[in-house]
Amino acid sequence: MSARDRAERIEEILRDRICLLDYPPGLRLSETELAEEFGISRTPLRRVLARLEGAHLLHSVHGVGTFVTDLADEELDQIYRLRIELAQLAGRLDPVAPSADLLAHFRQLAQRAAALVPDPDTPRPFAQLIMDFIQAQSRLSANQPLMEITQHLYFQTARIWVHSLFTSALDLSEELAVFAQEVADVVSALEAGDLDAAASIHRTHISLSYRRMLARRDSAQA
Amino acid sequence: MSARDRAERIEEILRDRICLLDYPPGLRLSETELAEEFGISRTPLRRVLARLEGAHLLHSVHGVGTFVTDLADEELDQIYRLRIELAQLAGRLDPVAPSADLLAHFRQLAQRAAALVPDPDTPRPFAQLIMDFIQAQSRLSANQPLMEITQHLYFQTARIWVHSLFTSALDLSEELAVFAQEVADVVSALEAGDLDAAASIHRTHISLSYRRMLARRDSAQA
DNA sequence: TCGGACGATGTTGTGCACATCATAAGCAAA
DNA sequence: TTTGCTTATGATGTGCACAACATCGTCCGA
Numbered sequence: 286m287s288a289r290d291r292a293e294r295i296e297e298i299l300r301d302r303i304c305l306l307d308y309p310p311g312l313r314l315s316e317t318e319l320a321e322e323f324g325i326s327r328t329p330l331r332r333v334l335a336r337l338e339g340a341h342l343l344h345s346v347h348g349v350g351t352f353v354t355d356l357a358d359e360e361l362d363q364i365y366r367l368r369i370e371l372a373q374l375a376g377r378l379d380p381v382a383p384s385a386d387l388l389a390h391f392r393q394l395a396q397r398a399a400a401l402v403p404d405p406d407t408p409r410p411f412a413q414l415i416m417d418f419i420q421a422q423s424r425l426s427a428n429q430p431l432m433e434i435t436q437h438l439y440f441q442t443a444r445i446w447v448h449s450l451f452t453s454a455l456d457l458s459e460e461l462a463v464f465a466q467e468v469a470d471v472v473s474a475l476e477a478g479d480l481d482a483a484a485s486i487h488r489t490h491i492s493l494s495y496r497r498m499l500a501r502r503d504s505a506q507a
Numbered sequence: 508m509s510a511r512d513r514a515e516r517i518e519e520i521l522r523d524r525i526c527l528l529d530y531p532p533g534l535r536l537s538e539t540e541l542a543e544e545f546g547i548s549r550t551p552l553r554r555v556l557a558r559l560e561g562a563h564l565l566h567s568v569h570g571v572g573t574f575v576t577d578l579a580d581e582e583l584d585q586i587y588r589l590r591i592e593l594a595q596l597a598g599r600l601d602p603v604a605p606s607a608d609l610l611a612h613f614r615q616l617a618q619r620a621a622a623l624v625p626d627p628d629t630p631r632p633f634a635q636l637i638m639d640f641i642q643a644q645s646r647l648s649a650n651q652p653l654m655e656i657t658q659h660l661y662f663q664t665a666r667i668w669v670h671s672l673f674t675s676a677l678d679l680s681e682e683l684a685v686f687a688q689e690v691a692d693v694v695s696a697l698e699a700g701d702l703d704a705a706a707s708i709h710r711t712h713i714s715l716s717y718r719r720m721l722a723r724r725d726s727a728q729a
Numbered sequence: 730t731c732g733g734a735c736g737a738t739g740t741t742g743t744g745c746a747c748a749t750c751a752t753a754a755g756c757a758a759a
Numbered sequence: 760t761t762t763g764c765t766t767a768t769g770a771t772g773t774g775c776a777c778a779a780c781a782t783c784g785t786c787c788g789a
Binding site for chain 3: 510511547548549550551554568569570571572
């Protein structure tokens with residue numbers, strides 16, 4: 286395996302751990318421990334960490350540590366407003382009709398969502414399902430820069446959203462049901478061959494889930 | 508100066524050199540030479556290069572070298588189609604009325620554009636003007652993620668656009684005149700307080716300059 | 730009792746020597 | 760002449776020792 290491939294693999298592993306909340310926001314990581322775990326020295330590991338820092342998923346402080354990024358309310362708001370617009374764009378810009386395999390994969394995601402039982406202590410299955418859904422959606426447009434940006438913004442916000450959902454522990458089953466409904470609606474639109482409708486559904490759900498998060502935030506402050 | 512500040516400064520210098528075509532697409536850089544120039548060792552320099560690689564401005568190949576990224580026609584097309592949509596978004600998402608200082612800066616940019624004399628051998632003044640214009644525009648929306656993405660896409664494409672313009676050496680003065688007109692139009696819209704109009708003007712000019720580049724590409728292939 | 734200096738500890742940042750790899754020049758054999 | 764192997768060269772990648780830095784506990788003195 287080439288050095289480049291190994292670095293990409295480690296970067297993907299760490300990104301997954303951050304996005305799936307194995308590494309919650311604010312956690313301090315140890316370069317030495319990570320280097321030992323992957324069987325490499327700190328030098329190539331630090332290259333990976335530098336890239337994740339460029340993606341706003343980590344930030345290092347000299348003499349203190351390397352921390353998983355958290356998002357302030359205002360930053361989260363701005364990204365959500367942007368994601369709402371980008372979701373709509375995905376249906377207009379270089380749409381690609383899903384293959385039979387991809388459609389089957391979407392149906393499987395809908396089944397997973399319907400079968401998922403909420404557990405306030407293990408956010409990972411829910412986060413994993415959301416990540417898989419996003420990755421599947423990224424195959425609905427051939428515009429790679431747009432999909433890359435969309436995923437990038439998802440990496441930043443989805444984990445914060447899930448984290449706030451599981452820490453407040455309110456409406457967990459309701460949010461899960463809403464998400465399952467979204468996946469089912471998107472599958473219906475895809476089966477009808479209407480990619481723009483699928484994008485609109487996605488946009489609507491981002492907007493609504495954002496509003497519900499705002500409501501949770503307000504009730505928490507009150 | 509802290510280590511972080513120094514790294515950011517070097518990254519900005521290298522990014523400017525790439526975007527202003529001091530480092531044209533395809534150029535091979537030497538880690539050793541750059542490290543000597545900035546008076547540091549290869550280790551911290553490589554951290555900077557890794558971040559620029561994450562921004563798709565560089566790519567390294569083991570045993571060969573570090574190269575300034577070039578864009579294939581298809582990649583350029585996809586980014587342009589995306590930029591056209593994002594330019595329109597900037598007027599809708601968290602618009603910020605320009606301060607008196609910013610407005611004066613825009614007028615100064617218009618004067619610089621009107622006064623610029625085309626020289627097929629020195630693309631840098633034109634590229635610098637474009638970069639300054641983009642940086643000024645990034646202050647017209649308070650949505651930082653959107654502005655960061657817009658600038659990021661500009662870093663990737665504007666230099667390719669200028670490079671193709673100066674290598675073909677056709678219509679150079681015409682393109683410069685069109686750009687000067689765009690800046691003047693944007694200033695007029697800003698003076699009227701119509702940010703959405705300014706965004707539309709920008710969008711239109713991106714679209715038109717893209718079409719002219721496509722025409723140059725077709726004539727070059729013929 | 731309180732405050733501040735100080736050092737022990739653990740972290741990230743840096744410099745350097747070497748490993749690994751790709752390329753091109755050189756050279757010998759067919 | 761051409762082909763293929765060998766080798767020299769220079770590039771990026773890695774490991775390690777140490778420097779720079781922040782934090783916290785400790786201890787001494789007012």
